[in-house]
Amino acid sequence: MLELKKYDTFHQMYDDISAKDLDAEERSINQMVKNTYKIYSSEREKEWGTLAIRIKLVEG
Secondary structure (H helix, E strand, O other), rough: OEEEEEOOOHHHHHHHOOOOOOOOOOOOHHHHHHHHHHOOHHHHHHHHHHHEEOOOOOOO
């Protein structure tokens, strides 16, 4: 793991992390948040916040 970052909201997280790093260059932040809410409720987001984990692919 290279980095672990905590955010209060998905909007903050998606605003901070480049769309390229998320493989989401064709989507707006609002679209990404809306899609995320399909699997992770806004209630849980308010209760727990969000985490972003940056990893490095190790080829071997």
